[in-house]
Amino acid sequence: MDLDSLYQEVILDHYKRPLNKKLEPNPTVQVHHVNTSCGDEVTLNLHTDGRVVAKISWEGVGCSISQASHSVMSDLLKGKSVEEALGLVDEFQKMLQSKGIDAGNEEHLQDGVAFAGVAKFPARVKCALLGWMAFKDALQQSIAKKR
Amino acid sequence: MDLDSLYQEVILDHYKRPLNKKLEPNPTVQVHHVNTSCGDEVTLNLHTDGRVVAKISWEGVGCSISQASHSVMSDLLKGKSVEEALGLVDEFQKMLQSKGIDAGNEEHLQDGVAFAGVAKFPARVKCALLGWMAFKDALQQSIAKKR
Amino acid sequence: MNSAINVEKIKSEFPIFSRLIRGDQPLIYLDSAATSQKPLVVLDAERNFYTKHNAAAHRGAHQLAEEATELFEGARSKVARFLNAKSENEIIFTKSATESINLLAYSLGNARPGSKFHIEKGDRIVVSEMEHHANLIPWQELAARTGAELKWLGVTDEGRLALSNLEEIIDKRTKVVALTHQSNVLGTINDFNGALSQVKNRIKEVGALFLVDACQSVPHLKVDVQALGADFLTFSGHKAVGPTGVGVLWGRNELLDELPPFLTGGSMIENVTMESATYLPAPKRFEAGVPNMAQAVGLGAAVDYLEKISLDEIHQHELSLTKRAIEGLKQIPGLSIIGPEDLVDRGAVVSFAVAGVHPHDLGQALDQYGIAVRTGHHCAWPLMRRYKVVATTRASFYLYNSESDVDALIEGVARARKYFVER
Amino acid sequence: MNSAINVEKIKSEFPIFSRLIRGDQPLIYLDSAATSQKPLVVLDAERNFYTKHNAAAHRGAHQLAEEATELFEGARSKVARFLNAKSENEIIFTKSATESINLLAYSLGNARPGSKFHIEKGDRIVVSEMEHHANLIPWQELAARTGAELKWLGVTDEGRLALSNLEEIIDKRTKVVALTHQSNVLGTINDFNGALSQVKNRIKEVGALFLVDACQSVPHLKVDVQALGADFLTFSGHKAVGPTGVGVLWGRNELLDELPPFLTGGSMIENVTMESATYLPAPKRFEAGVPNMAQAVGLGAAVDYLEKISLDEIHQHELSLTKRAIEGLKQIPGLSIIGPEDLVDRGAVVSFAVAGVHPHDLGQALDQYGIAVRTGHHCAWPLMRRYKVVATTRASFYLYNSESDVDALIEGVARARKYFVER
Ligand SMILES: Cc1ncc(COP(=O)(O)O)c(C=O)c1O
């Protein structure tokens, strides 16, 4: 396997020009997640009314995989219903934990399928998931808050 | 190496008819030593005026090697001067720690040389030394007491 | 031999049986309760790790590190399956059962006031009189450190756990009960789902934590931690045809995740500043530092090997050897068995005394005949006192022992007795 | 190559170098600071133990047990000689340096009031900002358990131990000072008999115990514990061409014999009743249970191997590789070295950052080229914060690395940088 099949064009593009990388003020919930194995960090602001994901913005340091993944995630999940968003997170997570068997559904995950190759590198799976897990955490907190 | 060269006639004789195996009352010092690796124990009563070993008597449980060794020791060192006795303990100890190279000086150690074969069995060296070390300890305590 | 175990084939898989003892005698190894021998597959698994995949697990992004991680975590999955744990996160690799028990004792000692694990004056810790020092002294020390009281269940003259004062010993104040699954001296199996179910029920009733020392059972019979119903269980790799330097602590996940750590250092932290640290969930929380990777991998191969042969077959085979041994030994004048003479709830450890022959001498004589047994207090000194012996001679059987090994033992003991008593 | 090390010959003695990486590339292993590779002689020593002499050391009277004891104790003598310890009784086998440090920390914590080792509120424990988590967190925890205060020496911008406030940090209340001998991130060697002799003098002056974490030095240069003048020293076997699952704690005999035990269990007691136990002198006091015999024997073979090649030659060889690496890497645009750039008091660990390329990505690219380096915080998170990086890329060299390995690294980093920055 050569480098390009891991670092697809899409990933490097998002890495260099990340989307939503600037914390929007007054979030419904803010979370801070750390990848304990390498120290990479992400702070994520979620704006939601509890039914629809209004906005996802973030700040953080990390490798190209993690930065690109935050970017893709923040773009893909914006505007989705809470259920849809959680479904997509699960789909993305499944793809990444498939050890490379699941190539991902491009219709659902869009740019997210570029990360299918990451699944072959167990040490990098966490990088790709960091932001998605932060989002899931934020969403669950926001739901808990609403109750 | 066959069993007989370890369990020499002399050893088995002392084992079956141990000398001085009965604690004499009113000792100068009494010590109790334990072989921690097997649980064998000896109680030794030493009678001495600080210059000559008057009497050594003992009680204890243990294997044939240890019992025979107590017996030989109590007989050999009785009546010796403190210096002589300590010298003989050292000689005996050296022989046992020689891994079988030192056959022992029969003139000095007398029946004690029967234990030369034990030196080839590291796990049994402690059995043969137990009583001798107890004696040395008792003697040193008696000297300390006198001062 | 009416068992399905093919001893000749198995012996050939253990390289050590091709060596000779005290000159030209074949090795008759009857000391597996101290440590077992190792089949070639276990040695090869370790070697394969070192020669092809060696790197620090969990710590690198390169190919070797990935492979090392996979092999190490694969070993964890194998052990989890072997014990029927709910999840591989319930398996902690330690260096030995001794470390596992100390881990638990220290970890409980580290629990601050307010924690449900906290132990203090007024609390009670319970063990039994048949414990190995490894399952006694750590609890003495914990009691001394915390001010808790150490109590113990006694043993009957037949070598069974005494239950007469069960409710008095395991009382409401009891926080931990640590009991052996099989005595390494008596051979007694404590069947907490059978004859001793009231012990387990009592422990649940008072809400104490329940640790089972399975050093002598896990290598010899099928142990299913979910069916057993304890909270923690430990065994050592080296007694289970695995390498030295590896042990296991199994614990229920919900407990492990709340227990404070024991050894601290690398690879077990969530976050750390110069002032303080927070810790990862189990099993990482309890595996500080570069782990004993090759040994864990070797243990994985060992449990695979045992499973392939079948623990049930191994246990049946050992029972038939034990029966033969007890029957044969009892014919020897002056010989008495220390431990149950029947085969109910019994493992393949047979301790005995011969009138007029000290165990050391007996062991020495047997060694001259090529037979390796253990003599001494077997790290169970209080139990020796209970039976008023200084030491015993102990033969223990495993899957590679044959009926003829047992016969050689019986003949050897008889011969040694003649040598020391009749000469 | 102007060193006396014959890398080709050495590589051929390490089986792992015959495998290929990511397809068909030779293995360029630059991660020895995490764990070293193992020569065949070490694997053979372990195998020889298992296939010919395996039995529980110290515990049996039979021939195998005698031989196992002799091999195990022989390994202790080898390590004692290797470190120039006064006696083999000063060598304690642990499972790892992490355990060794925890052993000391817990043992001190077990010392009762009145003991000279007792630590309490008002006392101080001192470490440094360049410690590996293994030499930081155990002390944090000891401080938390005892109420003592944890203080630390900082590091300079160049990556040296900062001495400006030495007397203030190591004050009269200081009971223990635990410092690394070589940083696993910066490569800095703390020469306590040279540039840092005032640190040692200050420690003696205040009468504190002095532990040296020699994980990164003992495998790479001659360490003589008597010359060093510390009280305790530790290293891990797996970083010194030895097996996983074995570490060493060296301690001055008069201290070890007075320290309370840490792990308790079999083979370390003098006497034991159900109520309490008394303990044997060191080293047995600190080696409860059936020890990691095969691993100790493997470590014995490892130190023999290193001595035969010569630690001085190894250090010289590594220095010349380090020089080449630093010079080459510095040519790469945007690359900065984290740690001393000169070769004074420096080991063969080179950490660096490349502007615009995250260490993970760099490590990944190097892996694709067959080059194994480590990326991350290297279990020294506080040090990362100090230098305001999240992670670094770290290359570390050992006796089996060649100049061409170094050149491959430099070329690989340059190529990866192009890939991520210029694409
Ligand atoms: C400086 C230093 N100290 C301590 C350790 C801990 O060693 P281990 O993980 O082998 O216990 C390491 C290596 O990981 C190290 O580099």
Ligand SMILES: Cc1ncc(COP(=O)(O)O)c(C=O)c1O
């Ligand atoms: C019942 C029992 N518990 C605990 C142990 C301790 O095991 P290890 O010495 O492997 O830590 C042993 C064996 O020595 C044992 O037989």
